Amino acid sequence: MKYEVVIGLEIHAQLSTRTKIFCGCSTAFGAQPNTQVCPVCLGMPGSLPVLNKQVVHYALKMGLATRSKINRRNIFARKNYFYADLPKGYQISQFELPICEHGVLEIPSGEGTKKIGITRIHMEEDAGKSIHDEAFVSKHETLVDLNRCGVPLIEIVSEPDLRSAADAAAYVTKMRQLVRYLGICDGNMEEGSLRCDANVSIRPVGQTTLGTKTELKNMNSIKNVEKAISYEIKRQTEILEDGGNIVQQTLLWDPDKNEARPMRGKEDSHDYRYFPDPDLAEVCIDEPWLQRAQEELPELPDARRLRFERELGLPAYDAELLTSSREVADYFEETLSRTNNAKKTSNWVMGEVLRLSKEKNCSVRELPVTAARLAELMQAVEKGEVSQSAAKTVFEAMDKDDAPVKVLIEKLGLKQLSDVSALEEIIDRIFAENPDKVESYKNGKTKLMGFFMGSVMRISQGKADPQKVSAMLREKLSS
Ligand code: ADP
Ligand code: MG
Ligand code: ZN
Numbered sequence: 001m002k003y004e005v006v007i008g009l010e011i012h013a014q015l016s017t018r019t020k021i022f023c024g025c026s027t028a029f030g031a032q033p034n035t036q037v038c039p040v041c042l043g044m045p046g047s048l049p050v051l052n053k054q055v056v057h058y059a060l061k062m063g064l065a066t067r068s069k070i071n072r073r074n075i076f077a078r079k080n081y082f083y084a085d086l087p088k089g090y091q092i093s094q095f096e097l098p099i100c101e102h103g104v105l106e107i108p109s110g111e112g113t114k115k116i117g118i119t120r121i122h123m124e125e126d127a128g129k130s131i132h133d134e135a136f137v138s139k140h141e142t143l144v145d146l147n148r149c150g151v152p153l154i155e156i157v158s159e160p161d162l163r164s165a166a167d168a169a170a171y172v173t174k175m176r177q178l179v180r181y182l183g184i185c186d187g188n189m190e191e192g193s194l195r196c197d198a199n200v201s202i203r204p205v206g207q208t209t210l211g212t213k214t215e216l217k218n219m220n221s222i223k224n225v226e227k228a229i230s231y232e233i234k235r236q237t238e239i240l241e242d243g244g245n246i247v248q249q250t251l252l253w254d255p256d257k258n259e260a261r262p263m264r265g266k267e268d269s270h271d272y273r274y275f276p277d278p279d280l281a282e283v284c285i286d287e288p289w290l291q292r293a294q295e296e297l298p299e300l301p302d303a304r305r306l307r308f309e310r311e312l313g314l315p316a317y318d319a320e321l322l323t324s325s326r327e328v329a330d331y332f333e334e335t336l337s338r339t340n341n342a343k344k345t346s347n348w349v350m351g352e353v354l355r356l357s358k359e360k361n362c363s364v365r366e367l368p369v370t371a372a373r374l375a376e377l378m379q380a381v382e383k384g385e386v387s388q389s390a391a392k393t394v395f396e397a398m399d400k401d402d403a404p405v406k407v408l409i410e411k412l413g414l415k416q417l418s419d420v421s422a423l424e425e426i427i428d429r430i431f432a433e434n435p436d437k438v439e440s441y442k443n444g445k446t447k448l449m450g451f452f453m454g455s456v457m458r459i460s461q462g463k464a465d466p467q468k469v470s471a472m473l474r475e476k477l478s479s
Pocket of ligand 2: 010
């Protein structure tokens with residue numbers, strides 16, 4: 001039997017606001033446990049939540065960037081469940097009327113671009129953290145850190161439109177790129193600012209109803225999302241082949257053992273007893289607010305990639321890589337504004353700049369070689385002051401020394417000899433010392449060009465500009 005894979009993803013993105021969604025507590029990561037809490041996020045009786053406007057603004061931007069329908073009036077609801085890291089006994093989320101619905105995200109896939117439907121995007125608060133698997137926690141103990149209670153999230157729920165583990169990885173990659181472009185989430189999966197749950201089912205090819213799904217949690221990298229889904233597809237296929245049934249459940253991915261283990265049976269939404277939160281008023285987004293969010297949207301990654309291809313004439317590969325992050329695309333465009341050569345600038349950025357930022361594990365924005373300095377170096381190459389290969393040495397030096405490019409070239413002894421009269425002097429000397437070779441060349445032994453070039457390079461100690469020398473030799477020898 002051939003099976004078709006069906007996947008829907010739920011992504012939680014932690015919004016980079018300074019304070020929590022319903023109180024003024026800090027959202028900073030890594031503070032001492034239980035120091036960033038107050039009566040509101042601890043769910044003390046009598047405390048009242050006050051909505052952080054920035055959260056709505058960020059959710060709005062995400063909705064617009066995914067071409068979602070914006071519900072100008074939307075409401076918060078209580079999702080009731082009991083857990084040690086949820087002191088209120090309910091999570092404030094959105095249920096019946098979320099802020100955004102019916103969006104779309106385009107992903108690259110084997111057969112070109114694929115449109116993945118976004119069912120909804122809603123705002124909610126995060127829960128605290130239960131700690132049981134650290135060395136300092138004894139075996140039968142669980143510690144609770146409530147700093148994360150009330151940290152703002154958006155949950156982005158996709159339609160079951162993904163058809164492979166690779167599709168899912170492409171979707172998460174694009175979603176992470178998008179939230180980073182918008183500046184609403186840092187997209188860090190290791191620290192949990194971007195979390196992905198994968199719903200996976202399979203069905204015989206041709207069947208129109210969906211198969212029973214399982215939900216995978218705890219994949220803290222895109223690679224693990226892909227691995228976990230592949231694992232689960234194989235597991236489900238084997239069960240069905242053996243004539244068994246899939247049990248609807250939540251599985252926890254173990255990245256060390258490369259396997260998924262059952263965590264709990266899955267609740268249905270009616271188990272949560274959702275109801276509108278009586279402590280919070282309806283959210284109303286007026287026209288000017290909507291407009292402001294729209295105007296603040298940066299050029300989005302897909303649009304920028306296509307512009308780099310169409311308007312700058314860059315190969316698709318370059319455009320894709322250069323727009324993978326907003327910082328890189330900005331760095332590239334700033335350099336380009338001073339060099340006016342898209343392909344040469346792209347080569348520098350994709351090559352030396354990205355290599356260095358990877359090596360130093362920092363953003364291109366933090367490199368000592370700024371876009372302006374790279375442009376300065378490229379101009380020196382253009383003017384023949386330094387050769388293309390020597391420029392790479394200068395680039396390395398620029399990382400440690402902020403002296404002007406010209407000074408560094410001198411310092412490193414890499415100044416290229418392109419002064420016409422100096423080159424002429426060398427050439428004339430070689431001609432005077434080798435009249436026989438000049439004669440033979442003129443009589444058709446053009447192979448001697450190599451000898452003349454070599455001589456100039458030797459006398460100039462490799463610093464002569466080869467292009468210039470070659471042109472001058474040709475001209476002099478033909479006269
Ligand atoms: P739940 O209530 O279990 O969270 P939802 O209907 O809210 O289920 O869907 C959650 C996610 O699971 C969505 O991304 C949706 O696209 C996906 N999904 C729903 N049914 C299936 C299925 N049969 N196979 C794969 N994914 C599914
Ligand atoms: Mg769900
Ligand atoms: Zn608080």
